[in-house]
Amino acid sequence: MVKELREFSGSAYDPILSEFVSDLVNDQGVEIERMNTIAVNLSDDPRSGLTPGLYIADEAIMNMEFWLSKSLEVRRQRRQLDSNF
Numbered sequence: 001m002v003k004e005l006r007e008f009s010g011s012a013y014d015p016i017l018s019e020f021v022s023d024l025v026n027d028q029g030v031e032i033e034r035m036n037t038i039a040v041n042l043s044d045d046p047r048s049g050l051t052p053g054l055y056i057a058d059e060a061i062m063n064m065e066f067w068l069s070k071s072l073e074v075r076r077q078r079r080q081l082d083s084n085f
Contacts, residue, residue: 006021047060 008017047064
């Protein structure tokens with residue numbers, strides 16, 4: 001809808017339409033952020049709170065690799081204990 005309003009001929013020169021479209025875009029952005037916040041709080045997934053960015057994503061990958069290595073280590077130890085009994 002917003003895209004169609006902006007493509008409308010003469011819309012850039014109409015101050016009322018321009019203000020309406022700007023308000024609409026801002027309101028939609030705020031509403032999307034609110035919904036994302038609610039969705040993150042409902043999720044048990046540790047990755048749900050991540051925000052985009054090179055360093056945050058890189059840190060998340062390192063943490064997931066660390067978690068996976070510890071998980072595999074615990075599985076190996078359990079198998080070894082089970083085989084001893």
